[in-house]
Amino acid sequence: MTSDLNPLGDDELALLVDHYLDGELSPVDRSRLTSDMVLARRFIAELRFQGRVGGLLKPDGRTLLGQVEDALALDRSTELADRVLAKLPERRRPVSWWRLAAGTALAASLIAVISLVGSGSFGSGSFGNTPNGVTAAVADGVNAPSEPRTLKTGALLTLDVNQEAQVAFTDGTRMDLGATSAVRLSGIDQGGARIALENGSLSAEVTKQPKGSHFQVQTKEALLTVLGTKFTATKYPWGTRVEVTEGRVRTKRETDDKEVEVGAGSRVDVGPGPMDLQPIRPPLPTEALVLEPIADSVVVGGKYGNENRGTRPGHVVTSPKTRKDELRDYYLRFDLTQVREAPSSAKLHLHLTLLKRRDLKLHLARVDSSWGETTITWNNRPPLGENVAEWTPDRQDSPIDLTAFVTTNLGKVVDLCLHIDEAEKPDAIVGFHTREAAPILRPRLVIEQ
Incomplete structure (x- = not known):
């Protein structure tokens, strides 16, 4: 096996692959590839990348299937x-x-x-x-x-x-x-x-x-070692949260080397307090009715005012001063036709992914049904109606109490908007999972009779 005395840099190698894909590989370069096995292996790896992934991005109007077939044809x-x-x-x-x-x-x-x-x-x-x-x-x-x-x-x-x-x-x-x-x-x-x-x-x-x-x-607080698993790590001001939806993650705290093994459906907070395993979501009450939104979407102002984000797996709501005029509101729709009797409790649970202020207060307002998940934008959103609830998000994922609201809307399809009032503090950002996320992470309205 030979080795190139003057190995190609990454950019030069990428250019060599481009020449090959364009049918312009010179005889000298061909000879170099066939005689240098180290270079050949690098070339093949880069070729797989360029041909299989880069080829998917050509905006030539072909169907997605056609692009996939062309990309896979190479290797x-x-x-x-x-x-x-x-x-x-x-x-x-x-x-x-x-x-x-x-x-x-x-x-x-x-x-x-x-x-x-x-x-x-x-x-x-x-x-x-x-x-x-x-x-x-x-x-x-x-x-x-x-x-x-x-x-x-x-x-x-x-x-x-x-x-x-x-x-x-x-x-x-x-x-x-x-x-x-x-x-x-x-x-x-x-x-x-x-x-x-x-x-x-x-x-x-x-x-x-x-x-x-x-x-x-x-992270600053923790070292996570993973083998074949699905997990989320989130960095908060107070520390690191580790949540595992499949498999396991060995989590070690850096300050004292304390370790815990986090299994599927569990989470641990790594900070100055105890590293106690907790369920990702609180256990559901016996015989509770659990409803997920039948539609949801965030809308963003400013230069994104005509853009729809209804299929995104995570949403962010911000205050007016966070990103100039790029305010964000979150619209969601629930089908309450199964709810025929006044509940003893109705609480909306949102699973946080981001929280920049601990004193943040959000409002949940009633809106009309003129919006669609894949069509709503900031510029065509329905106006806010009366506020029906307030929410101060925290690390315990405290729910939003909607008992009174559900009681007055039995058997209906209802539309709501989570927003931050103009008068609230600036630089307020909260993020949470939407109905496109994994089932254990989605918004859910838990109703008890």
Whole structure:
């Protein structure tokens, strides 16, 4: 086996692949590839990435199926495109994709793809400069996306309140990053991937790792070690919350090395207090009627005023001064036709993903039914009616009491809007899961007779 004395950089390798895909590979380059097995393996890994993922983004009007078939025709041995595309029907067309390469990661099949979720949906963001990293612009609904850049070990991805991102690894592992998140790629090699969560929320579905390899997430308070599981880690001012929906996560507190194993359906808070395991959601009362919204959507003002976000898995509500005029309200609809008698209790539970103020107060107002989940925007939203409830979100996911409201609306379909009044404090942000999230995380109205 020979080795190139002057190895190609990542950008040069990507250019070589581009020439191959365009049918312009020179005889000299062909000879170089056939004689240098190290270069050949790097080339094949990059070819899989470029051909299978990059090909999906050509805006040529073909059907999604046609794009998938063309992308898979190049090499059917990797499942990256299949896994990424499996999520596309639930999301909008990605704005931009980045190559993620870190030393031996190409040969180790730990290449990842980063995409911003929601074409024309997000504001500006950035990859921060680090000694080992580069900077790449993040596209929004106003500016065109930048050209893909190589993201190396040490690079920091920061998202603002308008953004979400998805990271997909070629072993099938996928990470979803929530609004305002800051995530650093600490390392990626034969030993696994190491991610530093510096702010916000990270949800991951981790493929079972080979022996000696671990997927790890580090925060200021905790070290999470994962094997084949689905979990969410959220960084709050008071500490880190770990929630597991499938499998298990070994969680260690950095201050005293105390460890707990968090299993499916459980969560733990890592901070100055006790690390007690709790259920992700409170146990449901016996014989309670549990209703999920039959429609929901956030609406955003300002330059996003004509945009619909009804199929997003997470929503954020903000105060007027958080992002200039980009105020956010959350509309939701419940079918109460099964409720024929006045309940003894009716409480709306929202599962938090983000909370920037502990003294935040939100209002739930009645609205008319003129909106649709996939058509509502800020500019066509129905006006707010009377407030029917108030809510101060906290780390215990305290519910919103709607007993009186349900009692006066028995047997009806009702429409509501969660909002922050203009007079409330600035820089208020709260995020929560919607009906597009996993069942255990969705909004639910719990009714007891």
